[in-house]
């Protein structure tokens with residue numbers, strides 16, 4: 001029987017694998033209150049100012065939102081120290097990644113993506129029929145020289161994706177490495193620097209690149225309110241770039257891509273500095289606690305500049321993940337080259353971090 005055929009390159013796209021939800025685990029394992037440490041969400045919940053804005057504007061949802069999300073972009077301009085004309089808002093930063101690919105990629109174009117990074121870059125590029133060139137990692141760190149060789153090599157590369165800090169490893173490239181990459185971007189290529197986790201970075205030599213968009217015509221900096229501002233379920237992300245790029249992205253943007261409550265709540269959240277500070281304190285204390293306790297249990301952690309930590313559990317990592325699941329603790333096992341012995345664990349509330357460690361302490365001796 002004849003069936004409609006999708007574009008032939010669509011079949012190559014690996015399905016995106018989200019973290020398991022609390023509801024799934026509660027149902028499957030009969031656990032009343034599972035602990036989710038799998039999707040790098042904010043354990044404090046949403047920004048309180050965002051909640052207030054949702055309450056104030058919930059009666060307005062019969063109206064279309066502002067297609068240009070002007071007030072949100074104005075607030076974001078203050079937050080990222082640039083002009084509203086340098087910002088496009090997305091339904092999560094996933095949508096910014098998608099818009100960049102749709103605007104710039106044609107079938108056969110080359111896209112550089114490190115081997116071990118956020119999986120949606122590859123999905124979005126493959127959806128446009130692009131050819132993905134994966135650059136090798138330097139252990140759990142992104143190898144900047146491998147990116148440089150790929151983007152300056154003989155084959156023209158249209159887009160280069162770099163998560164800084166990186167998901168799922170939590171590692172980062174320092175200012176010097178980023179500056180060197182930016183200086184070498186070919187004139188007809190774009191380097192996308194995804195700073196979804198930049199708010200959490202504590203390393204003295206980490207530097208955000210959002211201040212470089214005024215002077216670099218071929219970078220796009222991505223950010224999101226999903227993590228530091230606790231709005232993952234509402235979907236608010238940003239692309240920051242030179243006005244010419246923002247104009248191009250605006251042409252492929254769905255008309256009302258951000259819903260009215262996302263615009264109002266996102267605008268309010270951007271002024272909630274107390275909430276962000278509370279989030280950072282909680283995250284950094286949690287990271288320090290987990291590093292210390294993992295080390296006591298003989299597990300090495302990859303130093304993290306994010307709100308999650310990659311823990312080297314060893315060959316039994318998948319079984320440890322499954323044992324944790326049965327006990328109601330959802331972590332992330334990433335079945336990818338180089339990561340088979342690791343679990344990625346999002347920082348939780350103090351009692352959640354403690355429950356994780358107590359359960360690891362019980363599970364590890366059984367599996368060793």
Ligand SMILES: Cc1ncc(COP(=O)(O)O)c(C=O)c1O
Pocket residue numbers: 039040091092093094095118163166167194196197223224225226232235236237
């Ligand atoms: C590096 C990175 N970029 C972008 C995203 C997408 O975030 P959102 O679409 O929620 O803004 C994520 C989500 O986990 C991420 O890890």
